[in-house]
Amino acid sequence: MKKRIESHQLQSLLKRITNLGYDQPSAIAEHERPDFVLTLSGQRIGIETTASVYQEYVRASKLHSHQCPNQCIVTTNLQDGDQRRSNDELISEMLNLNSEWKDSEQDMRDWRDKVASTLERKRTKLGHPEFQLFDQNWLLIHDEPGLANDTFTYDRACRHAADLFATPLTDARDFDTVFLLSNRYLFRWHQQKLTLHYEPGNA
Secondary structure, three states, rough: OEEEEEHHHHHHHHHHHHHHHHOOOOOOEOOOOEEEEEEEEEEEEEEEEEEEEHHHHHHHHHHHHOOOOOEEEOOOOOOOOOOOOHHHHHHHHHHHOOOOOOHHHHHHHHHHHHHHHHHHHHHHOOOOOOOOOOOEEEEEEEEOOOOOOOHHHHHHHHHHHHHHHOOOOOOOOOOOEEEEEEEEEEEEEEEEEEEEEEEOOOO
């Protein structure tokens, strides 16, 4: 199951990677530490894949499908805290359509911090002696749930994604390229530059 999820994340990236100037890989092999090895433009590239998602959101999605599949839910306030909430508390939270909506700027800050936590965890893994290095090492972060598709989110997403990578690393090995895939947004951090491909239709 885990490798199937990782493969789906990788394929989501490869469907759009040519939009950033890459060729399609000539070979893909399953691996561990990192998850896959691509042969691309004459180089062997190790790629680690991961999801940036709150565990509360994962749990709530399962509860929704099993216990209240026909009801509308609110996911705005589903994020991990210091204490794990019970299933009943999560159901009550996501079914409360009158709950206070989070400020849009705070919502984007929380999004940035969620992705930053995932990025930090994977950078630590990259520095482990058992993590194999290749000609290049890439990281793909698959963001769940994806960013909203509206003008206000677009402006904020670009700004907060830039903030995410603004502080250069000094004491840790870093990935040659980091991809952040969030619905229609595909960010790439490479050689200290952030670029974006935005899919105008359904991603």
